[in-house]
Amino acid sequence: MHDDIRTIQTFLESVHPYDTLPQDELARVAGSFGRRQVPAGTEIYTMGEPLTGLYLIESGSVEILDRNGVLVSLLGRRNSFGERGLMRDGLAVTVARATEAATLLKLPVGEFRRLIASFPSFERFFNRSRGAEPRVNDLTTRRVSEFLTREPIACGPATSVAAVAKIMRDAGVSSLGVTEDDGQLIGVVTTRDLAVKVLAEERDPAAPVSEVMTPGPVTLPPTALGSDILHLMLERRIGHLPITDNGRFVGMVTQTDLTRLQALSSAVLIRDIAGAERVDEMAAVTRRIPQLLLQLVGGNHPHEVTTRLITDIADAVTRRLLAMAEAELGAPPVPYLWLACGSQGRQEQTGVSDQDNCLMLDDRVTAGDMDYFVRLARFVSDGLDACGYVYCPGDMMATNPRWCQPVAKWRDYFRGWIHRPDPEAQMLASVMFDLRPIGGAAGLFTDIQTETLEAASKNSIFVAHMVSNSLKHTPPLGLIRGFATIRSGEHRNQIDLKHSGVVPVADLGRVYALQGRLTAVNTRARLAAATEAGVISPTGGRDLMEAYDLIAETRLEHQARRVRAGGVPDNFLAPSDLSDFERSHLRDAFVVVRTMQSAVGHGKGALG
Structure with a gap:
């Protein structure tokens, strides 16, 4: 293998989504890239000219400017640019310029589109349009991890029966996991056990729970499906099913949980x-x-x-x-x-x-x-x-x-x-x-x-x-490190997905509604109506709606994670909690919002 191709392949192995490719495919793709040395100050492409490939930064940095010359992003090693044009009509919609000497890898447009069509990981990464279809409220197809809405409640094997009863009463639960000091599950105790094995047999309340628990219970992992729970409960005639991750107790699913989830709407x-x-x-x-x-x-x-x-x-x-x-x-x-x-x-x-x-x-x-x-x-x-x-x-x-x-x-x-x-x-x-x-x-x-x-x-x-007034809330874009996080206080190193995320788009939607005399109040409805009325261009409207979708859904997913972990929903997200894939797309969405703010601030509806 040529040394340059081997070097490019090694680099691609550290870049998502190339890291998802089989080795033989990765080697072929590495051979498709061209390498280009770009001096500082060089314009790599200018808005309105055809794009002939996807750019990937191997070293150096590149600034992205909007149509008004406003800096919206500063990209570094492993960042890509140019894909928006390639996913649309093949034209550059921004200006890209090297801020320091850079080494760029360029993937030809034909190869880029082949990867998009052939590998779902590429399509998901480079296409920000909405992904998964909604699922009906069907427990059988949902993962067990979605059912675990509170921290696991457990006790040690030496805990007294009386203490166990108090724990269950105070927590409002009908079962406990019995675990070793390292969290490994060794048994389960239920209110039925306390009634049948303790009260009915007049056992000493000071007896250890290990004497009345069900040892070595059947379990499922968090990756199991709701159908697995239903089948196991029916087959074993049990109403409580502990969930373990490599033997460690992580939660309990009960028949009551299943009934509640099925009925909730x-x-x-x-x-x-x-x-x-x-x-x-x-x-x-x-x-x-x-x-x-x-x-x-x-x-x-x-x-x-x-x-x-x-x-x-x-x-x-x-x-x-x-x-x-x-x-x-x-x-x-x-x-x-x-x-x-x-x-x-x-x-x-x-x-x-x-x-x-x-x-x-x-x-x-x-x-x-x-x-x-x-x-x-x-x-x-x-x-x-x-x-x-x-x-x-x-x-x-x-x-x-x-x-x-x-x-x-x-x-x-x-x-x-x-x-x-x-x-x-x-x-x-x-x-x-x-x-x-x-x-x-x-x-x-x-x-x-x-x-x-x-x-x-x-x-x-x-x-x-x-x-x-609509420009007072700005997306949390940091020019150097990706995101401009909160610098101090309770939410240090986090971003506010409300005031820095959805609010800037809501503000833009309100302005568009005012300009077009549109009666819609919902933000997404305003963006759709403004696009249809010609207040913003079809491309600008589509880009902004997709960016808004990503930001709003990231916010909801964050709140859902908080609920699942037993906390209360909030709007403050640490970027470090996201994967590289998620951070990349969230930042792209913020760039779109910032670009649209710049356009409206300069008296222009949107990107053309």
């Missing part, structure tokens, strides 16, 4: 909410939302489906609270409309959400009527907080008198924000453009929404300020 939760008579009954239902999130993410549902179903639950809670408030306070003196803004307004709630809401009142409302709506707002807001939708830190709630006003006052608000777009007006307008009716007289909002969109879109100064 947004429809079931909404049914239970609709039938609740007290706030604490609804709170018990909403505490099941993290498990629903886990199930939806595990089922490969698109993020907009998952967040829509979770938001539907918040809507149902709100409407039930409104009905309960009216039952307690009596009929409202005039028609009213409860609206949500923020993530609930956009139907984008995840496993962690606060409340953002307001009240619009019929213009016939009198000063004497306001006490009713003050009490109604307090009832609903307190109920939402009790159900896990915590009070808004910025007091953007109907309990704030500023956000409980007649329609005429709301019209004044919007006119004032449009004609005097100071920083507070920009912030408030951004929030209020996401309003969505939840309960009450929806007609109170229809005209004001149409009027506001028309007036706002015609005011170029206001639009410019809204564009500027």
